[in-house]
Amino acid sequence: MAGRLLAIALLAAVAACVPVGNPPTDAPAQSPAVTSLGSPSQAVPSPQPTPPLVTPRTTATAPPPPTDAPATDAPASSEPMPRDALMTLPDGTQHAGALGSYFYGGAAADSPWLPARVLPALEAPAGSSLVLSVPPLEFVSWGARYADAADEEADVISPLASGGDGATPLESATLPAPPSGSWVVAVQLYFAQEEGDATYYWHVTVP
Protein backbone atom coordinates (compact mmCIF):
# COMPACT_ATOMS: atom_id res chain seq x y z
CA MET A 1 0.00 0.00 0.00
CA ALA A 2 2.81 2.35 0.86
CA GLY A 3 4.36 1.68 -2.50
CA ARG A 4 1.13 2.43 -4.23
CA LEU A 5 0.68 5.67 -2.34
CA LEU A 6 4.20 6.64 -3.26
CA ALA A 7 3.53 5.90 -6.88
CA ILE A 8 0.33 7.93 -6.80
CA ALA A 9 2.20 10.80 -5.20
CA LEU A 10 4.85 10.60 -7.90
CA LEU A 11 2.17 10.51 -10.54
CA ALA A 12 0.51 13.57 -9.07
CA ALA A 13 3.84 15.35 -8.99
CA VAL A 14 4.52 14.53 -12.63
CA ALA A 15 1.00 15.46 -13.64
CA ALA A 16 1.48 18.77 -11.91
CA CYS A 17 4.53 19.38 -14.08
CA VAL A 18 2.63 18.78 -17.31
CA PRO A 19 1.91 22.11 -18.96
CA VAL A 20 -1.71 23.00 -18.83
CA GLY A 21 -3.77 25.36 -20.87
CA ASN A 22 -6.22 27.59 -19.19
CA PRO A 23 -8.31 25.43 -16.96
CA PRO A 24 -11.66 27.03 -16.38
CA THR A 25 -11.75 28.85 -13.13
CA ASP A 26 -15.25 30.06 -13.56
CA ALA A 27 -17.00 26.87 -14.43
CA PRO A 28 -20.73 27.44 -14.48
CA ALA A 29 -22.50 26.72 -11.26
CA GLN A 30 -25.29 25.13 -13.20
CA SER A 31 -24.99 23.00 -16.27
CA PRO A 32 -26.60 24.14 -19.45
CA ALA A 33 -29.65 22.24 -20.50
CA VAL A 34 -28.73 18.76 -21.60
CA THR A 35 -29.48 17.94 -25.17
CA SER A 36 -30.10 14.41 -26.19
CA LEU A 37 -28.35 13.09 -29.23
CA GLY A 38 -28.51 9.67 -30.73
CA SER A 39 -25.03 9.59 -32.17
CA PRO A 40 -21.58 10.90 -31.43
CA SER A 41 -20.97 14.45 -32.38
CA GLN A 42 -18.39 17.18 -32.30
CA ALA A 43 -18.22 19.90 -29.73
CA VAL A 44 -17.81 23.40 -31.05
CA PRO A 45 -15.59 25.64 -28.97
CA SER A 46 -17.17 28.86 -27.93
CA PRO A 47 -16.28 31.68 -25.60
CA GLN A 48 -17.00 31.31 -21.95
CA PRO A 49 -19.05 31.60 -19.83
CA THR A 50 -21.60 29.62 -21.81
CA PRO A 51 -19.71 26.58 -22.96
CA PRO A 52 -21.50 24.30 -25.34
CA LEU A 53 -22.48 20.91 -24.11
CA VAL A 54 -22.72 17.75 -26.08
CA THR A 55 -24.11 14.56 -24.75
CA PRO A 56 -24.35 11.15 -26.36
CA ARG A 57 -26.90 9.79 -23.96
CA THR A 58 -29.48 7.80 -25.83
CA THR A 59 -32.20 8.38 -23.30
CA ALA A 60 -33.48 11.77 -22.34
CA THR A 61 -35.15 11.13 -19.03
CA ALA A 62 -34.12 13.09 -16.00
CA PRO A 63 -32.88 10.63 -13.41
CA PRO A 64 -34.93 10.41 -10.24
CA PRO A 65 -33.09 10.69 -6.96
CA PRO A 66 -31.35 7.54 -5.75
CA THR A 67 -33.48 5.34 -3.61
CA ASP A 68 -34.17 1.76 -2.75
CA ALA A 69 -37.85 2.64 -2.75
CA PRO A 70 -40.30 -0.01 -3.81
CA ALA A 71 -41.27 -0.42 -7.41
CA THR A 72 -42.53 -3.38 -9.33
CA ASP A 73 -43.04 -3.38 -13.06
CA ALA A 74 -42.06 0.21 -13.65
CA PRO A 75 -40.15 0.81 -16.88
CA ALA A 76 -36.41 0.92 -16.46
CA SER A 77 -36.36 4.52 -17.60
CA SER A 78 -38.09 5.51 -14.36
CA GLU A 79 -35.35 3.99 -12.24
CA PRO A 80 -32.45 6.01 -10.81
CA MET A 81 -29.45 6.63 -13.00
CA PRO A 82 -26.38 8.83 -12.63
CA ARG A 83 -26.22 12.35 -13.98
CA ASP A 84 -24.19 13.28 -17.02
CA ALA A 85 -20.47 13.60 -16.49
CA LEU A 86 -18.88 16.60 -18.15
CA MET A 87 -15.36 16.83 -19.47
CA THR A 88 -14.25 20.44 -19.70
CA LEU A 89 -11.44 21.35 -22.06
CA PRO A 90 -9.03 24.23 -21.52
CA ASP A 91 -11.08 26.36 -23.92
CA GLY A 92 -14.11 25.90 -21.72
CA THR A 93 -16.07 23.57 -23.95
CA GLN A 94 -17.86 20.83 -22.12
CA HIS A 95 -18.56 17.35 -23.40
CA ALA A 96 -20.97 14.96 -21.74
CA GLY A 97 -19.60 11.45 -21.56
CA ALA A 98 -21.33 8.29 -22.68
CA LEU A 99 -22.65 6.48 -19.63
CA GLY A 100 -21.47 2.88 -19.50
CA SER A 101 -21.83 0.60 -16.50
CA TYR A 102 -23.21 2.02 -13.30
CA PHE A 103 -24.48 1.05 -9.87
CA TYR A 104 -26.55 3.82 -8.54
CA GLY A 105 -29.52 4.34 -6.28
CA GLY A 106 -30.59 0.72 -6.31
CA ALA A 107 -30.24 0.29 -10.07
CA ALA A 108 -27.33 -1.09 -12.03
CA ALA A 109 -26.56 -1.37 -15.73
CA ASP A 110 -23.73 -3.29 -17.31
CA SER A 111 -22.10 -2.34 -20.55
CA PRO A 112 -18.90 -3.43 -22.24
CA TRP A 113 -15.97 -1.12 -22.90
CA LEU A 114 -17.47 1.26 -25.43
CA PRO A 115 -15.84 1.73 -28.83
CA ALA A 116 -14.75 5.13 -30.07
CA ARG A 117 -17.29 5.17 -32.89
CA VAL A 118 -20.21 5.53 -30.48
CA LEU A 119 -18.59 8.11 -28.24
CA PRO A 120 -18.56 11.88 -28.10
CA ALA A 121 -15.38 13.06 -29.75
CA LEU A 122 -13.25 15.82 -28.38
CA GLU A 123 -9.80 17.12 -29.14
CA ALA A 124 -7.56 17.96 -26.26
CA PRO A 125 -4.37 19.98 -26.63
CA ALA A 126 -1.23 18.01 -25.97
CA GLY A 127 -0.16 18.32 -22.39
CA SER A 128 -3.40 19.93 -21.34
CA SER A 129 -5.53 19.17 -18.33
CA LEU A 130 -9.10 18.02 -18.50
CA VAL A 131 -11.61 18.78 -15.79
CA LEU A 132 -14.23 16.24 -14.91
CA SER A 133 -17.47 16.98 -13.05
CA VAL A 134 -20.90 15.48 -12.56
CA PRO A 135 -22.94 18.45 -11.42
CA PRO A 136 -24.54 18.60 -8.97
CA LEU A 137 -23.21 15.32 -7.68
CA GLU A 138 -20.03 14.92 -5.69
CA PHE A 139 -17.70 11.99 -5.84
CA VAL A 140 -15.09 10.65 -3.47
CA SER A 141 -12.73 8.83 -5.81
CA TRP A 142 -12.13 8.49 -9.50
CA GLY A 143 -9.88 6.67 -11.89
CA ALA A 144 -9.22 7.31 -15.57
CA ARG A 145 -7.95 4.76 -18.07
CA TYR A 146 -7.47 4.82 -21.78
CA ALA A 147 -7.16 2.50 -24.73
CA ASP A 148 -6.31 2.96 -28.38
CA ALA A 149 -9.42 4.06 -30.26
CA ALA A 150 -8.73 1.37 -32.84
CA ASP A 151 -8.68 -1.30 -30.16
CA GLU A 152 -12.42 -1.89 -29.91
CA GLU A 153 -11.97 -4.90 -27.66
CA ALA A 154 -9.83 -2.82 -25.33
CA ASP A 155 -7.25 -5.54 -25.12
CA VAL A 156 -4.72 -3.04 -23.83
CA ILE A 157 -6.00 -0.56 -21.26
CA SER A 158 -3.60 1.83 -19.55
CA PRO A 159 -4.08 3.83 -16.39
CA LEU A 160 -4.21 7.57 -16.93
CA ALA A 161 -4.77 9.07 -13.51
CA SER A 162 -6.74 8.58 -10.34
CA GLY A 163 -7.63 10.56 -7.27
CA GLY A 164 -9.83 11.02 -4.26
CA ASP A 165 -9.39 9.53 -0.84
CA GLY A 166 -12.68 7.68 -0.80
CA ALA A 167 -14.16 10.00 1.80
CA THR A 168 -13.73 13.66 0.93
CA PRO A 169 -16.40 14.83 -1.53
CA LEU A 170 -15.07 16.33 -4.74
CA GLU A 171 -16.96 18.54 -7.16
CA SER A 172 -14.41 18.06 -9.92
CA ALA A 173 -11.22 16.27 -10.80
CA THR A 174 -8.38 17.27 -13.05
CA LEU A 175 -6.68 14.71 -15.21
CA PRO A 176 -3.95 14.99 -17.80
CA ALA A 177 -4.75 14.53 -21.45
CA PRO A 178 -3.47 11.20 -22.73
CA PRO A 179 -0.43 11.11 -25.01
CA SER A 180 -0.70 12.03 -28.68
CA GLY A 181 -3.10 9.75 -30.45
CA SER A 182 -6.70 8.74 -30.71
CA TRP A 183 -8.01 7.19 -27.55
CA VAL A 184 -11.04 6.01 -25.70
CA VAL A 185 -10.85 7.49 -22.22
CA ALA A 186 -12.96 5.90 -19.50
CA VAL A 187 -13.45 7.57 -16.15
CA GLN A 188 -14.94 5.61 -13.29
CA LEU A 189 -16.40 7.59 -10.41
CA TYR A 190 -17.48 6.61 -6.93
CA PHE A 191 -20.15 8.94 -5.66
CA ALA A 192 -20.28 10.43 -2.20
CA GLN A 193 -22.34 8.82 0.53
CA GLU A 194 -21.90 5.39 -1.02
CA GLU A 195 -24.44 6.17 -3.69
CA GLY A 196 -22.59 4.00 -6.14
CA ASP A 197 -20.34 4.19 -9.15
CA ALA A 198 -20.50 5.07 -12.82
CA THR A 199 -18.18 4.79 -15.79
CA TYR A 200 -18.20 7.42 -18.54
CA TYR A 201 -16.48 7.31 -21.90
CA TRP A 202 -15.10 9.85 -24.35
CA HIS A 203 -13.24 9.59 -27.63
CA VAL A 204 -10.27 11.86 -27.05
CA THR A 205 -7.89 12.87 -29.78
CA VAL A 206 -4.62 14.51 -28.85
CA PRO A 207 -2.57 16.00 -31.71
Added chain:
Amino acid sequence: MNRRRTILAAILLVTAALGGQASADTPTPAGGATWAPNQQVNYRWKAGAEPPNWLRPAINAAAAGSNASKASQAAIFAYEAGAQSWIGYTADIPTNYAVGYAVRHVPDSYNIRLRPHGHVLDWGTLRWCQFYDNPPNGCYDAELITLHEFGHVQTLGHVDESLGEPWLDSIMHAGPRTKAKIGWNEDEFGRCDVARLQIRYRALTPSTPYSTCLALPTTLTLAATSTSVAAGQSVTISATLKVTGSTTYAKLADEPISDRQVTLQRRLPGASSWTTHAHMPATSIEGRYASVISPTTTYDWRALFSKPANEGLNGSTSAVIRVNVSSCVDGVCCTGPICVTAAEAGISDQTGTKTDESEGPWQADY
Protein backbone atom coordinates in the same frame (compact mmCIF):
# COMPACT_ATOMS: atom_id res chain seq x y z
CA MET B 1 7.71 17.30 -24.18
CA ASN B 2 8.58 13.80 -25.34
CA ARG B 3 10.81 13.39 -22.31
CA ARG B 4 7.95 14.45 -20.08
CA ARG B 5 5.69 11.96 -21.74
CA THR B 6 8.26 9.24 -21.31
CA ILE B 7 8.55 10.03 -17.62
CA LEU B 8 4.80 10.12 -17.29
CA ALA B 9 4.44 6.80 -19.05
CA ALA B 10 7.08 5.28 -16.81
CA ILE B 11 5.36 6.58 -13.71
CA LEU B 12 2.05 5.26 -14.97
CA LEU B 13 3.56 1.87 -15.53
CA VAL B 14 4.99 1.86 -12.02
CA THR B 15 1.64 2.96 -10.69
CA ALA B 16 -0.09 0.19 -12.56
CA ALA B 17 2.36 -2.39 -11.33
CA LEU B 18 2.14 -1.25 -7.75
CA GLY B 19 -1.59 -0.88 -8.05
CA GLY B 20 -1.92 -4.46 -9.08
CA GLN B 21 0.15 -5.55 -6.15
CA ALA B 22 -1.38 -3.35 -3.51
CA SER B 23 -4.96 -3.68 -4.55
CA ALA B 24 -5.08 -7.44 -4.50
CA ASP B 25 -6.91 -7.21 -1.20
CA THR B 26 -9.59 -4.68 -1.94
CA PRO B 27 -13.09 -5.96 -1.22
CA THR B 28 -15.58 -5.15 -3.95
CA PRO B 29 -17.38 -1.85 -3.24
CA ALA B 30 -21.00 -1.98 -2.19
CA GLY B 31 -23.80 0.26 -1.06
CA GLY B 32 -27.44 0.44 -0.11
CA ALA B 33 -29.63 -1.41 2.34
CA THR B 34 -28.90 -5.08 2.84
CA TRP B 35 -31.27 -8.01 2.82
CA ALA B 36 -32.08 -9.82 6.03
CA PRO B 37 -29.65 -12.61 6.93
CA ASN B 38 -30.12 -15.50 4.51
CA GLN B 39 -33.30 -13.93 3.20
CA GLN B 40 -34.82 -16.11 0.51
CA VAL B 41 -35.79 -13.83 -2.36
CA ASN B 42 -37.00 -15.98 -5.23
CA TYR B 43 -37.73 -14.91 -8.76
CA ARG B 44 -40.17 -15.71 -11.52
CA TRP B 45 -40.04 -15.03 -15.22
CA LYS B 46 -41.46 -11.65 -16.10
CA ALA B 47 -44.86 -12.06 -17.71
CA GLY B 48 -44.67 -11.14 -21.37
CA ALA B 49 -40.88 -11.11 -21.28
CA GLU B 50 -40.10 -14.68 -20.31
CA PRO B 51 -36.54 -15.78 -21.08
CA PRO B 52 -36.40 -18.40 -23.84
CA ASN B 53 -35.90 -22.00 -22.87
CA TRP B 54 -32.27 -22.00 -24.00
CA LEU B 55 -31.51 -19.18 -21.57
CA ARG B 56 -33.31 -20.33 -18.44
CA PRO B 57 -30.80 -22.97 -17.33
CA ALA B 58 -28.04 -20.37 -17.36
CA ILE B 59 -30.12 -18.02 -15.22
CA ASN B 60 -30.94 -20.75 -12.74
CA ALA B 61 -27.29 -21.81 -12.70
CA ALA B 62 -26.33 -18.23 -11.86
CA ALA B 63 -28.71 -18.25 -8.91
CA ALA B 64 -27.23 -21.53 -7.75
CA GLY B 65 -23.76 -20.12 -8.23
CA SER B 66 -24.59 -17.14 -6.07
CA ASN B 67 -25.99 -19.38 -3.35
CA ALA B 68 -23.04 -21.74 -3.46
CA SER B 69 -20.29 -19.18 -3.43
CA LYS B 70 -21.61 -16.30 -1.28
CA ALA B 71 -20.03 -17.82 1.88
CA SER B 72 -22.08 -15.37 3.88
CA GLN B 73 -25.58 -14.67 5.09
CA ALA B 74 -26.37 -12.78 1.91
CA ALA B 75 -29.69 -13.36 0.16
CA ILE B 76 -30.63 -16.72 -1.33
CA PHE B 77 -32.07 -16.94 -4.83
CA ALA B 78 -34.13 -19.60 -6.61
CA TYR B 79 -36.82 -19.82 -9.24
CA GLU B 80 -40.36 -19.92 -7.89
CA ALA B 81 -43.49 -19.47 -9.94
CA GLY B 82 -45.45 -16.57 -8.52
CA ALA B 83 -42.51 -14.96 -6.77
CA GLN B 84 -42.59 -11.21 -6.36
CA SER B 85 -39.19 -10.64 -7.97
CA TRP B 86 -38.76 -11.29 -11.65
CA ILE B 87 -36.20 -11.79 -14.35
CA GLY B 88 -37.11 -10.56 -17.80
CA TYR B 89 -35.80 -10.95 -21.33
CA THR B 90 -36.35 -7.45 -22.53
CA ALA B 91 -34.81 -4.45 -24.20
CA ASP B 92 -36.32 -2.19 -21.54
CA ILE B 93 -32.93 -1.10 -20.25
CA PRO B 94 -32.11 2.58 -19.78
CA THR B 95 -29.08 2.94 -22.03
CA ASN B 96 -28.54 1.44 -25.44
CA TYR B 97 -25.18 0.12 -24.33
CA ALA B 98 -26.05 -2.24 -21.48
CA VAL B 99 -26.53 -5.99 -21.85
CA GLY B 100 -27.85 -6.55 -18.32
CA TYR B 101 -29.68 -4.51 -15.75
CA ALA B 102 -30.78 -4.97 -12.16
CA VAL B 103 -32.96 -3.02 -9.76
CA ARG B 104 -33.32 -3.96 -6.13
CA HIS B 105 -36.14 -2.99 -3.80
CA VAL B 106 -34.83 -4.14 -0.45
CA PRO B 107 -36.35 -5.80 1.55
CA ASP B 108 -39.09 -6.89 -0.83
CA SER B 109 -37.96 -7.74 -4.31
CA TYR B 110 -35.66 -7.15 -7.26
CA ASN B 111 -35.86 -7.18 -11.03
CA ILE B 112 -33.23 -8.35 -13.47
CA ARG B 113 -33.36 -7.63 -17.17
CA LEU B 114 -31.33 -9.39 -19.85
CA ARG B 115 -31.23 -7.86 -23.30
CA PRO B 116 -32.55 -10.20 -26.03
CA HIS B 117 -30.15 -12.13 -28.25
CA GLY B 118 -29.55 -10.39 -31.54
CA HIS B 119 -30.48 -6.99 -30.23
CA VAL B 120 -28.57 -4.28 -32.06
CA LEU B 121 -27.00 -1.88 -29.60
CA ASP B 122 -25.00 1.21 -30.37
CA TRP B 123 -21.75 -0.71 -30.05
CA GLY B 124 -22.82 -3.85 -31.92
CA THR B 125 -25.09 -6.88 -31.86
CA LEU B 126 -25.57 -8.73 -28.60
CA ARG B 127 -24.90 -12.45 -28.73
CA TRP B 128 -25.49 -14.79 -25.83
CA CYS B 129 -23.22 -17.83 -25.82
CA GLN B 130 -26.04 -20.06 -24.60
CA PHE B 131 -27.88 -19.47 -27.87
CA TYR B 132 -25.29 -21.54 -29.74
CA ASP B 133 -24.30 -25.16 -29.73
CA ASN B 134 -20.77 -24.00 -30.39
CA PRO B 135 -20.53 -20.47 -29.01
CA PRO B 136 -18.39 -18.15 -31.11
CA ASN B 137 -15.82 -15.84 -29.64
CA GLY B 138 -17.29 -12.50 -28.75
CA CYS B 139 -20.47 -13.85 -27.18
CA TYR B 140 -21.50 -13.07 -23.61
CA ASP B 141 -21.97 -15.83 -21.07
CA ALA B 142 -25.51 -15.34 -19.77
CA GLU B 143 -24.67 -17.22 -16.59
CA LEU B 144 -21.87 -14.81 -15.73
CA ILE B 145 -23.91 -11.74 -16.62
CA THR B 146 -26.83 -12.98 -14.54
CA LEU B 147 -24.54 -13.81 -11.64
CA HIS B 148 -23.15 -10.28 -11.94
CA GLU B 149 -26.70 -8.91 -11.77
CA PHE B 150 -27.36 -11.07 -8.71
CA GLY B 151 -24.23 -9.47 -7.28
CA HIS B 152 -25.85 -6.07 -7.73
CA VAL B 153 -28.99 -7.40 -6.08
CA GLN B 154 -26.80 -8.43 -3.15
CA THR B 155 -25.69 -4.73 -3.05
CA LEU B 156 -22.31 -5.20 -4.72
CA GLY B 157 -21.13 -2.36 -6.94
CA HIS B 158 -18.38 -2.40 -9.53
CA VAL B 159 -14.73 -2.89 -8.68
CA ASP B 160 -12.41 0.08 -8.94
CA GLU B 161 -10.75 -0.73 -12.22
CA SER B 162 -8.02 1.84 -11.69
CA LEU B 163 -6.60 -0.30 -8.89
CA GLY B 164 -5.57 -2.98 -11.35
CA GLU B 165 -7.00 -5.74 -9.21
CA PRO B 166 -6.50 -9.22 -10.67
CA TRP B 167 -9.46 -9.84 -12.94
CA LEU B 168 -10.51 -13.11 -11.36
CA ASP B 169 -10.74 -11.59 -7.88
CA SER B 170 -14.18 -10.35 -8.80
CA ILE B 171 -17.00 -10.87 -11.24
CA MET B 172 -18.18 -7.31 -10.59
CA HIS B 173 -16.14 -5.54 -13.24
CA ALA B 174 -17.44 -2.41 -14.87
CA GLY B 175 -16.94 -3.91 -18.32
CA PRO B 176 -17.97 -7.55 -18.72
CA ARG B 177 -15.78 -9.69 -20.94
CA THR B 178 -16.77 -11.87 -23.84
CA LYS B 179 -15.64 -15.32 -24.84
CA ALA B 180 -12.78 -16.24 -24.78
CA LYS B 181 -11.09 -13.64 -22.62
CA ILE B 182 -9.93 -14.48 -19.14
CA GLY B 183 -12.85 -14.62 -16.78
CA TRP B 184 -15.53 -14.60 -19.49
CA ASN B 185 -17.41 -17.55 -18.01
CA GLU B 186 -16.86 -17.43 -14.26
CA ASP B 187 -19.67 -19.15 -12.42
CA GLU B 188 -19.13 -18.02 -8.84
CA PHE B 189 -18.29 -14.85 -6.95
CA GLY B 190 -14.65 -13.84 -6.85
CA ARG B 191 -12.81 -13.77 -3.56
CA CYS B 192 -13.11 -10.00 -3.19
CA ASP B 193 -16.84 -10.20 -3.91
CA VAL B 194 -17.14 -12.78 -1.16
CA ALA B 195 -15.13 -10.52 1.13
CA ARG B 196 -17.63 -7.70 0.75
CA LEU B 197 -20.57 -10.06 1.18
CA GLN B 198 -19.01 -11.28 4.41
CA ILE B 199 -18.41 -7.71 5.55
CA ARG B 200 -22.01 -6.76 4.85
CA TYR B 201 -23.79 -9.99 5.83
CA ARG B 202 -21.37 -11.83 8.15
CA ALA B 203 -19.90 -15.20 7.32
CA LEU B 204 -22.37 -17.97 6.67
CA THR B 205 -21.42 -19.74 9.90
CA PRO B 206 -18.59 -19.34 12.42
CA SER B 207 -16.91 -22.24 10.62
CA THR B 208 -17.06 -20.61 7.19
CA PRO B 209 -13.62 -19.57 5.95
CA TYR B 210 -13.13 -15.84 5.51
CA SER B 211 -12.18 -14.63 2.07
CA THR B 212 -8.48 -14.27 1.43
CA CYS B 213 -9.32 -10.78 0.18
CA LEU B 214 -9.64 -9.85 3.85
CA ALA B 215 -7.01 -9.60 6.55
CA LEU B 216 -9.13 -9.62 9.68
CA PRO B 217 -7.38 -9.24 13.03
CA THR B 218 -8.23 -11.93 15.55
CA THR B 219 -8.26 -12.06 19.31
CA LEU B 220 -7.46 -15.16 21.29
CA THR B 221 -8.24 -15.34 24.99
CA LEU B 222 -7.26 -18.10 27.40
CA ALA B 223 -8.73 -19.35 30.66
CA ALA B 224 -8.04 -22.27 32.99
CA THR B 225 -10.36 -23.99 35.43
CA SER B 226 -7.59 -23.69 38.02
CA THR B 227 -4.19 -22.08 38.18
CA SER B 228 -2.95 -23.94 41.24
CA VAL B 229 -3.13 -27.70 41.25
CA ALA B 230 -1.41 -30.76 42.52
CA ALA B 231 0.89 -32.66 40.27
CA GLY B 232 -1.08 -34.71 37.82
CA GLN B 233 -4.33 -33.03 38.60
CA SER B 234 -6.49 -32.25 35.58
CA VAL B 235 -7.05 -28.70 34.45
CA THR B 236 -9.15 -27.62 31.51
CA ILE B 237 -7.66 -24.82 29.47
CA SER B 238 -10.06 -23.02 27.16
CA ALA B 239 -9.28 -20.66 24.31
CA THR B 240 -11.77 -18.36 22.62
CA LEU B 241 -11.07 -17.14 19.11
CA LYS B 242 -12.90 -14.11 17.72
CA VAL B 243 -12.58 -11.44 15.12
CA THR B 244 -11.11 -8.49 16.97
CA GLY B 245 -13.77 -6.16 18.25
CA SER B 246 -12.08 -3.05 16.94
CA THR B 247 -12.12 -4.22 13.33
CA THR B 248 -13.23 -1.63 10.81
CA TYR B 249 -16.00 -3.95 9.73
CA ALA B 250 -18.64 -3.49 12.40
CA LYS B 251 -20.68 -6.55 11.58
CA LEU B 252 -17.66 -8.79 11.92
CA ALA B 253 -16.50 -7.41 15.26
CA ASP B 254 -16.36 -10.09 17.95
CA GLU B 255 -17.65 -12.75 15.58
CA PRO B 256 -16.65 -16.17 16.95
CA ILE B 257 -14.34 -18.22 14.76
CA SER B 258 -14.90 -21.95 14.94
CA ASP B 259 -13.23 -25.08 13.64
CA ARG B 260 -9.83 -23.57 13.11
CA GLN B 261 -6.52 -24.89 14.34
CA VAL B 262 -5.64 -23.47 17.73
CA THR B 263 -2.46 -24.70 19.37
CA LEU B 264 -1.74 -24.92 23.09
CA GLN B 265 1.85 -24.13 23.96
CA ARG B 266 3.84 -24.18 27.19
CA ARG B 267 7.18 -23.17 28.60
CA LEU B 268 8.91 -23.42 31.94
CA PRO B 269 8.71 -20.24 34.00
CA GLY B 270 11.49 -17.94 32.91
CA ALA B 271 12.14 -19.79 29.69
CA SER B 272 11.94 -17.88 26.44
CA SER B 273 10.97 -20.53 23.97
CA TRP B 274 7.63 -22.24 23.67
CA THR B 275 6.87 -25.82 22.76
CA THR B 276 3.63 -27.08 21.33
CA HIS B 277 1.69 -29.16 23.78
CA ALA B 278 -1.40 -30.00 21.77
CA HIS B 279 -3.85 -28.87 19.16
CA MET B 280 -6.92 -27.71 21.02
CA PRO B 281 -10.12 -29.45 19.88
CA ALA B 282 -13.14 -27.30 19.12
CA THR B 283 -15.97 -27.43 21.62
CA SER B 284 -19.71 -27.16 21.08
CA ILE B 285 -19.49 -23.46 21.92
CA GLU B 286 -18.81 -21.31 18.86
CA GLY B 287 -15.26 -20.02 18.80
CA ARG B 288 -14.27 -22.08 21.87
CA TYR B 289 -11.44 -24.61 21.98
CA ALA B 290 -10.38 -26.64 24.99
CA SER B 291 -7.73 -29.05 26.17
CA VAL B 292 -7.46 -30.98 29.40
CA ILE B 293 -3.98 -31.05 30.83
CA SER B 294 -2.54 -32.90 33.83
CA PRO B 295 0.70 -31.08 34.51
CA THR B 296 3.34 -32.48 36.81
CA THR B 297 5.29 -29.26 37.04
CA THR B 298 4.58 -25.59 36.77
CA TYR B 299 4.30 -24.19 33.26
CA ASP B 300 3.27 -21.04 31.53
CA TRP B 301 0.58 -21.71 28.95
CA ARG B 302 -0.64 -19.83 25.94
CA ALA B 303 -2.80 -20.46 22.89
CA LEU B 304 -1.66 -19.72 19.38
CA PHE B 305 -3.67 -19.17 16.22
CA SER B 306 -1.38 -19.04 13.23
CA LYS B 307 -2.45 -17.05 10.20
CA PRO B 308 -4.05 -19.58 7.85
CA ALA B 309 -2.81 -19.71 4.30
CA ASN B 310 -6.26 -20.29 2.90
CA GLU B 311 -8.35 -17.56 4.45
CA GLY B 312 -8.31 -13.91 5.42
CA LEU B 313 -7.61 -14.09 9.13
CA ASN B 314 -4.54 -12.77 10.86
CA GLY B 315 -2.86 -14.84 13.53
CA SER B 316 -3.03 -14.08 17.23
CA THR B 317 -1.60 -15.23 20.51
CA SER B 318 -3.35 -15.30 23.85
CA ALA B 319 -2.10 -13.85 27.09
CA VAL B 320 -0.05 -16.20 29.25
CA ILE B 321 -1.54 -18.20 32.08
CA ARG B 322 0.65 -19.89 34.68
CA VAL B 323 -0.63 -23.10 36.18
CA ASN B 324 1.24 -23.72 39.39
CA VAL B 325 1.75 -27.36 40.26
CA SER B 326 2.29 -28.45 43.82
CA SER B 327 4.15 -31.53 44.92
CA CYS B 328 2.67 -33.07 48.04
CA VAL B 329 4.66 -35.19 50.52
CA ASP B 330 3.30 -36.28 53.88
CA GLY B 331 0.44 -33.87 53.63
CA VAL B 332 2.55 -30.86 52.69
CA CYS B 333 2.34 -29.44 49.22
CA CYS B 334 5.06 -27.23 47.83
CA THR B 335 5.10 -25.08 44.78
CA GLY B 336 8.66 -23.93 44.47
CA PRO B 337 9.66 -22.49 47.84
CA ILE B 338 6.03 -22.01 48.91
CA CYS B 339 4.51 -24.88 50.92
CA VAL B 340 1.11 -25.37 52.45
CA THR B 341 -0.64 -28.29 54.02
CA ALA B 342 -2.63 -30.43 51.69
CA ALA B 343 -5.74 -29.26 53.48
CA GLU B 344 -4.74 -25.65 53.10
CA ALA B 345 -3.94 -26.22 49.49
CA GLY B 346 -7.36 -27.72 49.06
CA ILE B 347 -5.87 -31.05 48.14
CA SER B 348 -7.53 -34.03 49.74
CA ASP B 349 -4.69 -36.46 49.53
CA GLN B 350 -1.22 -36.95 48.22
CA THR B 351 -2.47 -38.05 44.83
CA GLY B 352 -3.40 -34.49 44.19
CA THR B 353 -7.19 -34.51 44.25
CA LYS B 354 -8.25 -30.97 44.96
CA THR B 355 -10.83 -30.24 47.68
CA ASP B 356 -13.24 -27.37 47.85
CA GLU B 357 -11.39 -25.25 50.40
CA SER B 358 -7.93 -23.76 50.47
CA GLU B 359 -6.05 -21.09 52.30
CA GLY B 360 -3.03 -19.00 51.68
CA PRO B 361 0.44 -20.41 51.24
CA TRP B 362 3.06 -20.52 53.91
CA GLN B 363 6.83 -20.43 53.71
CA ALA B 364 8.50 -23.78 54.13
CA ASP B 365 11.49 -24.18 56.38
CA TYR B 366 14.07 -25.77 54.18
